[in-house]
Amino acid sequence: MVRWGIVGKQATLQSDQIPRFENPTFALDTLGVQNQIIASARRGQLEEVTDSIPLDVPTCISLNLEDLKCFEVVEHQYEQWGVIFQNSLAIQPSNPAFPTKSGVTVLMGSPKSGFLEASFLRPVNWVSTCVTSSQRLVLSAYNCDRQLLCQTILPGANLANSDSSLSPNLLLSVAAKNIHTITFCAFDGQFTIDEFRFCV
Template sequence: MVKQATLQSDKAPALVDFKDVLENCDVHIASAWRGQLADTLETSKVGVPICVCLNLEDLKCFESVETQYERWGVVFRNSIAIQPSNPAFPSHSGLIVLMGSPKGGFLEASFVHPVNYVSAYVTSSQRLVMSAYDSDRQLLSQTVLPGANLANSDSAVPPNILLSVTASNIHSVTFCAFDGQFTIDDFRFCI
């Protein structure tokens, strides 16, 4: 099911105009739709953000995740799909989440076309830094989860906290939990 919105304004919408769709991740990518992002980019109106929320449920447990979503505009590095068996790492929606592997505590997403907004629901065993970079690997923006937010722990921060970065021309983002493990769910980005 895809929600559609009609805008009644001559002004080009901003990301805040799509806040409800972004936060609730109501738009999921179905396997049959893959490959349509390039067409959508070519025919979209200038100034109207195109947002993608990845449906991780198409992935198999323990599948290495790299180019499966390239047609939708993102390539992952050091990423594996898992169905968490540890209740400290619950999923936000569905059963499958992404985790950094084989190198624990690190995951990178690179975008085919520059984006302006990236977010994910994160559960981590340690402090986690989400960083956005331009095409020259210069830091554009950063957000920090200050400490662990595992389920059933004494953390003041609940599991599956939404982290996001906003900047012009984001070419890649990294998630890094030094000496820790983390999961991400409902990964989304806007072009």
């Protein structure tokens, strides 16, 4: 089911169909991205990497969650890379229903269940992540005035070892000019995110 909505002067397309990328690398290539940086939560890496990248080349930042400790509250660890999280906790899932996509660490919404927010210090044009959720989840992107730019919807649960037709760690993304904030919302549910990337 597809719905059109008007937000301010901007039309947005909302769909209950899951966007599928057969090859996530191809999805990046369509944006003209030539550089991808694996961003560490440790200090000091930023200067080494950014000195070697031309400023006019589109660049994607992929967060290395493996630097985080289990049960570490995640807020400003990646601020040097341009993103700040709210209501976010690093975990190493023991529940097999929430498998990781890569490595052993993922982010989940906590202490408020079913919600996570990421704010970008400079506007970005594309954000993607792999999501596993216990129920329907909405990924929303907003501009600097908190006006909705676009949404992607995971229409139902995609837990591992369940009867869901949706696979766990499904790739969701939003693309729009001047994204300042994104939110993940699974009302009264639990979800994890892995392989969090954004492009500037």
